[in-house]
Amino acid sequence: GAVVSQHPSRVICKSGTSVKIECRSLDFQATTMFWYRQFPKQSLMLMATSNEGSKATYEQGVEKDKFLINHASLTLSTLTVTSAHPEDSSFYICSAPTSGGASEQFFGPGTRLTVL
Amino acid sequence: AQSVTQLDSQVPVFEEAPVELRCNYSSSVSVYLFWYVQYPNQGLQLLLKYLSGSTLVKSINGFEAEFNKSQTSFHLRKPSVHISDTAEYFCAVSGASGTYKYIFGTGTRLKVLA
Secondary structure, eight states: OOOEEEEOSEEEEOTTOOEEEEEEESSSOOSEEEEEEEOTTSOEEEEEEEETTSOOEEOTTOOTTTEEEEEEETTEEEEEEOSOOGGGOEEEEEEEEOSSSOOOEEEOOOEEEEEO | OOEEEOOOSEEEEETTOOEEEOOEEEOSSOEEEEEEEEOTTOOEEEEEEEOSSOSEEEOTTSOEEEEETTTTEEEEEESSOOGGGOEEEEEEEEETTSOOOOEEOOOEEEEEEO
16 A cells, blocks of 8 residues: 655654654655644644645645645655744644545654654 | 534443444535544554445454445444454545545544453
8 A cells, every 4th residue: 555654753842943844655656745733632633735846735724834834746745843832742644645536545654743 | 615523532342342433424515434543643544435336335354334425424333342443533524526635523532441
């Protein structure tokens, strides 16, 4: 099956610093990738749709200047949390659909961000 | 737009007992439906999916779900659970138009007791 990786799996940073999270599709190309945020014991909330070659589409209430998304290639999307604060601590998960119209997404293993 | 409701936030069940996790959705268009399982501090793993065809879909580890269009439901069932089935289960819906955008339910924590 299709594999999506994320790096790092866990990151701890100080308040005010920026953190970059990478999402890679390892064995397929993804023109679209999705970024989700999951608070403890809660569901996944879609943050944004990452589009290769164009600007990301953000969901309502998500600050685009806070969460910078860059879809650099057909296999890589990055999420940068700028000037991170403790309230940004969360589990961030990316996903990518394979081509073929089956509308199935493959999820990365997630990145645990802790902001001190 | 679509929405998903998982009414049960937590379901405790004894080992080898049957279980049903409920999922209801709403949508003005045709949908695809999914069940994902999440173990602690891990990403999501696809358990099973309904895209079209037979309304009863099954996974390799004994779970099954039935798409019921009239009741707008996609409940997940297993006739006999194991301790290893303890996890968080998420129901998700996407429009069948190929936008790939998923809407997740709030999740149900299945806790299997010895």
